[in-house]
Amino acid sequence: MVVLSVPAEVTVILLDIEGTTTPIAFVKDILFPYVKENVEEYLQAHWEEEECQQDVRLLRKQAEEDSHLDGAVPIPAASGNGADDPQWMIQAVVDNVYWQMSLDRKTTALKQLQGHMWRAAFKAGHMKAEFFEDVVPAVRKWREAGMKVYVYSSGSVEAQKLLFGHSTEGDILELVDGHFDTKIGHKVESESYQKIASSIGCSTNNILFLTDVSRGDLPNPGIGRTSPMSPALAEASAAEEAGVHVAVVVRPGNAGLTDDEKTHFSLITSFSELYLPSST
Ligand SMILES: CSCCC(=O)C(=O)COP(=O)(O)O
Numbered sequence: 001m002v003v004l005s006v007p008a009e010v011t012v013i014l015l016d017i018e019g020t021t022t023p024i025a026f027v028k029d030i031l032f033p034y035v036k037e038n039v040e041e042y043l044q045a046h047w048e049e050e051e052c053q054q055d056v057r058l059l060r061k062q063a064e065e066d067s068h069l070d071g072a073v074p075i076p077a078a079s080g081n082g083a084d085d086p087q088w089m090i091q092a093v094v095d096n097v098y099w100q101m102s103l104d105r106k107t108t109a110l111k112q113l114q115g116h117m118w119r120a121a122f123k124a125g126h127m128k129a130e131f132f133e134d135v136v137p138a139v140r141k142w143r144e145a146g147m148k149v150y151v152y153s154s155g156s157v158e159a160q161k162l163l164f165g166h167s168t169e170g171d172i173l174e175l176v177d178g179h180f181d182t183k184i185g186h187k188v189e190s191e192s193y194q195k196i197a198s199s200i201g202c203s204t205n206n207i208l209f210l211t212d213v214s215r216g217d218l219p220n221p222g223i224g225r226t227s228p229m230s231p232a233l234a235e236a237s238a239a240e241e242a243g244v245h246v247a248v249v250v251r252p253g254n255a256g257l258t259d260d261e262k263t264h265f266s267l268i269t270s271f272s273e274l275y276l277p278s279s280t
């Protein structure tokens with residue numbers, strides 16, 4: 001078995017979700033289709049609720065920021081006098097959500113709405129989040145060895161908690177010391193990792209970030225800056241730029257790596273391949 005020695009200065013393990021703790025297939029074949037299939041019905045049912053209106057306001061703000069992008073789908077401004085036709089507005093939001101999802105955008109606005117939609121499905125027991133089998137035993141071991149374990153995903157903190165709280169392994173939320181999402185900054189921006197370190201109260205070099213690299217993804221993640229790299233590779237590089245240690249997790253279903261990527265990044269195929277000097 002390959003073993004990757006964790007540097008002695010590391011006290012925090014920061015986990016990506018999709019492609020790292022959880023199969024990409026679960027996200028792409030279960031979570032995302034649920035949103036596409038139910039978004040219109042969800043908006044119809046919850047339109048008058050404050051939470052839903054907040055989601056729509058955030059999506060509209062994002063749509064304004066996106067107006068310069070090719071094929072962007074606008075959400076008309078609300079008149080504020082209650083005279084807007086809700087059906088027309090709902091259709092615009094549905095079209096915008098479909099457009100964003102077709103590009104696998106990681107905007108805070110889209111992720112917030114998705115999280116709210118998944119809540120009902122998880123709480124009703126209609127969905128359970130899949131985790132790779134090595135994840136839970138390894139995280140338990142790391143915590144026993146004194147490591148702190150945090151999650152940093154583009155999925156909203158609420159969605160992250162739903163996944164960890166309703167998993168095929170049971171409720172494993174207690175295994176996580178804290179959660180970060182794009183509200184702290186996007187995953188392709190190195191400042192996000194500095195902010196995470198400050199928020200945890202450690203230095204960036206005390207953190208080991210485990211993430212996937214999925215090259216089949218879009219050339220433009222649509223999240224703040226255009227990157228010629230895949231979104232996840234940009235994540236790994238942004239973390240490195242901030243002084244964070246990075247290991248790329250190679251999982252079934254993840255896209256392949258180039259030779260350059262294989263050479264540049266430390267690779268693991270299972271969390272059990274991480275060797276903690278302190279846990280001997
Ligand atoms: C945690 S919610 C479901 C996954 C999701 O929406 C997503 O965008 C995952 O991105 P990640 O940063 O975990 O690769």
Ligand SMILES: [Mg+2]
Nearest residue numbers: 016018019212
């Ligand atoms: Mg990922």
